[in-house]
Amino acid sequence: MDFAFLGQTFLQLFSGIPLTLQLTAVAFVIASILAVLIAIIRTRKIPVLDQIVGFYVFVLRGTPLLVQIFLIYYGLGQFRPTLQSLGLWQFLRDPYWCSILALALNSSAYASEVLRGGLRSVPVREIETARAYGMSGLRLYRRIILPIAIRRALPGYGNELILMVKATSLTSTITLMEVTGIAAKLISGSFRPVEVFVAAGVIYLAINFILTRIIAVIDWWLTPHLRRPKTIAAKLEPTHV
Amino acid sequence: MAEIFSLLSFGPEGWGRSLLSAAAMTVAVAVCGFLLGLVIGGLLAWARLAGNMALRIGADTYTTVLRGIPDLLVIYLFYFGGSLLVTNIAALFGSEGFVGVPPFVAGALAIGVVSGAYQGEVFRGAFRSLLPGEIEAGKSVGMNRFLLFRRIIAPQIVQHALPGIGNVWQMALKESALISVTGLVELLRQSQIAAGSTRRPFEFFLIAGAIFLVITWISQQLFQFLEKRTTRGTRSAGAA
Numbered sequence: 001m002d003f004a005f006l007g008q009t010f011l012q013l014f015s016g017i018p019l020t021l022q023l024t025a026v027a028f029v030i031a032s033i034l035a036v037l038i039a040i041i042r043t044r045k046i047p048v049l050d051q052i053v054g055f056y057v058f059v060l061r062g063t064p065l066l067v068q069i070f071l072i073y074y075g076l077g078q079f080r081p082t083l084q085s086l087g088l089w090q091f092l093r094d095p096y097w098c099s100i101l102a103l104a105l106n107s108s109a110y111a112s113e114v115l116r117g118g119l120r121s122v123p124v125r126e127i128e129t130a131r132a133y134g135m136s137g138l139r140l141y142r143r144i145i146l147p148i149a150i151r152r153a154l155p156g157y158g159n160e161l162i163l164m165v166k167a168t169s170l171t172s173t174i175t176l177m178e179v180t181g182i183a184a185k186l187i188s189g190s191f192r193p194v195e196v197f198v199a200a201g202v203i204y205l206a207i208n209f210i211l212t213r214i215i216a217v218i219d220w221w222l223t224p225h226l227r228r229p230k231t232i233a234a235k236l237e238p239t240h241v
Numbered sequence: 242m243a244e245i246f247s248l249l250s251f252g253p254e255g256w257g258r259s260l261l262s263a264a265a266m267t268v269a270v271a272v273c274g275f276l277l278g279l280v281i282g283g284l285l286a287w288a289r290l291a292g293n294m295a296l297r298i299g300a301d302t303y304t305t306v307l308r309g310i311p312d313l314l315v316i317y318l319f320y321f322g323g324s325l326l327v328t329n330i331a332a333l334f335g336s337e338g339f340v341g342v343p344p345f346v347a348g349a350l351a352i353g354v355v356s357g358a359y360q361g362e363v364f365r366g367a368f369r370s371l372l373p374g375e376i377e378a379g380k381s382v383g384m385n386r387f388l389l390f391r392r393i394i395a396p397q398i399v400q401h402a403l404p405g406i407g408n409v410w411q412m413a414l415k416e417s418a419l420i421s422v423t424g425l426v427e428l429l430r431q432s433q434i435a436a437g438s439t440r441r442p443f444e445f446f447l448i449a450g451a452i453f454l455v456i457t458w459i460s461q462q463l464f465q466f467l468e469k470r471t472t473r474g475t476r477s478a479g480a481a
Contacts, residue, residue: 074443
């Protein structure tokens with residue numbers, strides 16, 4: 001292995017990290033908002049909406065993300081005049097916004113399932129107690145249901161974040177130059193796939209390692225009740241001086 | 242609407258036949274990768290459960306690395322790295338110039354290597370759910386290791402691992418779409434070709450999605466059926 005080349009590759013790949021992180025963050029925030037709405041609709045079984053949203057989740061989980069990306073980026077171009085008159089064309093012709101849209105929609109379907117599991121795990125008696133105290137609607141969600149559900153769903157939700165980081169690599173197929181996009185360019189330019197793979201792999205592993213640590217810290221911070229109490233050392237002081 | 246049917250017809254003008262054979266290619270490459278993944282997953286689970294320190298660390302590292310790296314990079318590695326290797330080997334035998342790895346082989350290997358990491362975790366979880374008492378009971382009636390595995394361990398592992406294995410299969414199937422970057426004419430690549438030549442990308446990517454949906458739906462039904470069969474002998478909390 002050529003270490004000088006490896007170092008050079010690292011430096012070139014570093015310039016793709018901001019885009020990878022940005023795609024991850026923006027798409028993940030949008031996906032989370034959608035996922036909360038979907039999960040609430042599905043657990044409350046709101047008629048009609050529940051069926052529509054159920055079908056949405058089924059379709060997005062049952063088809064590859066790459067197909068969804070291509071459908072949005074290449075497919076929507078067919079409706080250019082309509083989109084132009086709606087003023088959406090300036091977003092949908094841009095691979096960046098198409099990527100964000102595809103990533104967010106895709107991840108919202110998976111994340112909603114994780115959240116649904118969390119919402120289902122909220123004990124009924126907690127909700128009944130809250131209702132007995134006169135809480136309902138948003139306040140019930142804000143104070144009782146969501147805090148419990150978020151804690152239960154957090155580990156699974158962390159996995160979704162990691163999957164999102166990996167999924168951003170697909171945006172390189174529609175010309176975005178994030179880490180994988182630069183890696184593909186370097187491979188075809190230098191034809192040294194092993195070195196480029198090692199460098200890009202190390203970058204992704206580092207990103208994912210840091211993110212899993214952050215999730216673990218949030219989990220620790222949110223669940224003080226599960227922490228082992230600090231053992232209070234018995235102070236042995238002489239009673240008589 | 243009639244236009245779509247003519248696009249999809251099975252005649253010489255339509256794309257129906259090529260899309261169907263591309264769908265068969267998708268299933269073929271996903272199945273090959275999935276089966277390779279089963280073998281790798283089994284080995285990984287064995288290494289992590291029964292192996293010595295070195296094997297365990299090796300298997301742990303493999304799992305962490307393969308689950309933390311985008312699948313697309315792994316596909317690039319196998320396709321371009323494999324071609325580099327084959328070209329160098331061919332050069333030893335006096336061949337000159339570039340020799341490529343068949344994209345099918347590179348794709349199936351990549352799917353197998355990635356899904357193996359996930360299957361290893363599934364098997365490990367399933368093995369953990371075995372009751373130690375049952376293994377001890379098997380030993381106490383004089384079963385040897387092979388018989389114990391065949392009669393006690395394997396049937397329960399299959400039962401516990403099946404839902405997880407089903408998930409990994411769905412992942413492998415969807416991952417196969419990424420192999421289109423190597424030029425293998427599977428479902429997505431074929432739709433790209435059709436979209437390019439007819440200038441109807443929306444319809445063709447929609448159709449590709451629909452075919453993927455049908456395949457995932459069928460496999461979901463299949464796994465549910467298998468799950469029912471393997472859990473026939475067990476009581477669930479829901480049963481009276």
